[in-house]
Amino acid sequence: MITVTQAGPVPRHTVPQQRGEFQLAAAVRYTEERHWDVCAGTWLETVGGTEHCSCGDLGCASPGAHPAGADWAGLATGSAAAVRRMWTEHPGACVLLPTGRAFDVLDVPESAGFLALARMERLGLPLGPVTRTPDRRMCFFVLPGAADKAAGLARELGWSADAIGLVGRGTGHYVVAPPTRVGGRGAVQWARRPSQANRWLPDAVELISPLAYACGRDAADARTRLS
Structure with missing residues (x-):
């Protein structure tokens, strides 16, 4: 310095x-x-x-x-x-x-993201890169177009994307990439690094069920803690 x-x-x-x-x-x-x-x-x-x-x-x-x-x-x-x-x-x-070019992202609370990630790996679902941020969010990289249909897909499963903190980011948005540091809070990190194995990204429909379930469970747990 x-x-x-x-x-x-x-x-x-x-x-x-x-x-x-x-x-x-x-x-x-x-x-x-x-x-x-x-x-x-x-x-x-x-x-x-x-x-x-x-x-x-x-x-x-x-x-x-x-x-x-x-x-x-x-x-x-x-x-x-x-x-x-x-x-x-x-x-x-x-x-x-x-976002909205080579990929979109599904942005979720970190606790829900780790829960969903573990379930996806157990089920052998296709996964792209995933970031985790100092403000306790995780971004799952998926094929472009996810941002436009994420809320609708979650609604079909019985969830309100807004209520459970599931956000699709596409055209006009961005993600902050590792190793960027956000003030004194820490650095953005890879929960799953970009690799040859995850070069081909999944579609939103392939990940929405475990992500929505995990976000819904996380939101319910948060309400319980506050009650």
Whole structure:
């Protein structure tokens, strides 16, 4: 980390070099190995010994882990060379993956996600990559189109997607990818890493039943604890 002395002015941007290198390496790998589009987002700046989001909002809800501007989707690219230029300009930027292109995601509470993941593995269901975030959510990567039909599929099984915390993210949305760190809360991680074995993504209909069941059970448990 860059050390600022009292002898000179405090720079606006101070970014841990190693963190930026990790995020750049991951972003390049996503483009080259998975052919995913990638966009550089905001980053964490250290000013006077305190980390802040580069957006300038001291109360930022996702410090260092959201788009840097309204045009983020248009800037997302599958070119490794373009990705390297992005991180040359903004070392330490978070890694954003647009949904609705190579994949959508089914976003669920973490406790429900782990329950569903264990059940899916027991049943031998096809699985794509899965992330877990510091705000205790898990994102299951599925084929594009899932976001438009997730709520309807859950309703057919007797569940309200809104009530159980199951969210489909498609066109116009994004996921924050590992190894991005969200302020002081921790880093986004892979619960199931991208690999050759999960290159082919499942359709939402293949995962919706265990996910909806797990989310419903988790929501019921939460209500019981509060009663």
